Amino acid sequence: MSAIKIDNVWKEYGDQIVLENISLDIEPRAFVALVGPSGCGKTTFLRMLLGQERPTRGSILLDGEPLPHEPGPDRGVVFQRYSVFPHLTVLGNVLLGKEMQGSRLTAKLFGAARRQAVDEARTLIAEVGLAGSEDKYPAQLSGGMQQRLALAQALIMRPKVLLLDEPFGALDPGIRAEIHVLMKRLWHEAPMTVVMVTHDMREAFTLATRVIAFERPRDRPEEKERYGAIISKDITIWPPRRAGEASLIRPDRDGPVASSGKHRDDPVNCP
Template sequence: MSELKIEKVWKEYGDQIVLEDVSLTVASRAFVALVGPSGCGKSTFLRMLLGQEQPTRGTILLDGAPLPLEPGADRGVVFQRYSVFPHLTALGNVLLGKELAASRYKARLFGQARRSAIDEARALLAEVGLAGAESKYPAQLSGGMQQRLALAQALIIRPKVLLLDEPFGALDPGIRAEIHTLMKRLWHETQMTVVMVTHDMREAFTLATRVVAFERRRDRPEEKERYGATITKDISIWPPRIAGTASIFGPDRDGPVSSLGHRRDDLAPSGDF
């Protein structure tokens, strides 16, 4: 399970209130898109879910337990700027997550454990369309390939929650469409909950099960420090999108597939959302 529960959360920096009285429940395996004007606190909210920042007031629960005070393996993150290590190959970038999880200080695996981790990393690279690029460095990859690598890097640790901070905003439209297809398939086939910040409304309504809007109710210059943003709209997508199943009206062409990589006709015949 991977349910998030945000209860009466406030975030303040000194005298400036960024977020006020934010309450939200994100069901396990939901895909929630956060939208709103620049500077309204969406990325700050995401950093609190990651554990990079702490709420000034209120609580954040993951599966009923308080969220740890620092980032952990239960939460993966992909940023707009490719968060991959330039000195490591594609395989090395993905393998690092397994090595850090197994040996926090040495970051090395040996023997059968290392061979198994390499096989898992290679399989995940193939899943995101990077088969054959294992030995390449990030500088040798296109922007779309680097973002696929960042996704694989986040997914190798099998997070309960995947956090996306405008991860596709810098991509060309054609590449972005390919990444959207990949993202929908990965969401269908894994057990994770996804929370994504985006400025692209079409992207939000294409990918998400819910679209949550942040906005300042009082936005005059003299009010910006005294009043923060809060949730003003919470829109559930219709027809409903449920991870692992097809839409009841327009089955998802990018939906779940079998373990052999073939689409399961009983769940997702050809079509679209």
């Protein structure tokens, strides 16, 4: 399960109110897009879901339990800037989470445990379209390939919740469209809830099951510190999208997507 309940959450920094009275129920395996003007608290909200920030008031529950006050393996995250380690290969980047989990002192696995983790990492690398690039370093990959790597790095821990902070904003339109297809497939196949911050309304309505708009209703300079952003709109996409199910109306766009195994930003096309 991966249900999230946000109950009367406020976020304040001293006298400045960033978010006020946010209440929201996110059902398991939903794909929620957060939209709104820059500076209205979308990323702050995402950081609270990750555990990097704590609500000033209110509560956040994951499957009925209080959200831990620090990031954990139950929540994966992908940022706009590629959050991969430049000194590690593709395989090393994907393996790192498993190695840290298996041995916090040495960050290394040995024997059967390492072989199992390597097999799992290689399978995931292939699923995101990077088969054959296991020994390459991030600097040898295109932007789209680095973002595929960041997705694999987050998914190796099998998180209940995947948090995306404008993850595709730096990609050119063609590569972004291919990443959207990949993201849909991963969401359909993996038992996880996705929450994504984006400024691209087309992206929000292409991927999400639900679009949540944050807005400051009082945004004059003298009001910015005294009033925070609220949820101004909560839009459920129609026809409904459900993880693992094809839409009766648009199965080609809103159903599970088979991997073709070939991508525009594969090494053969991006030397």
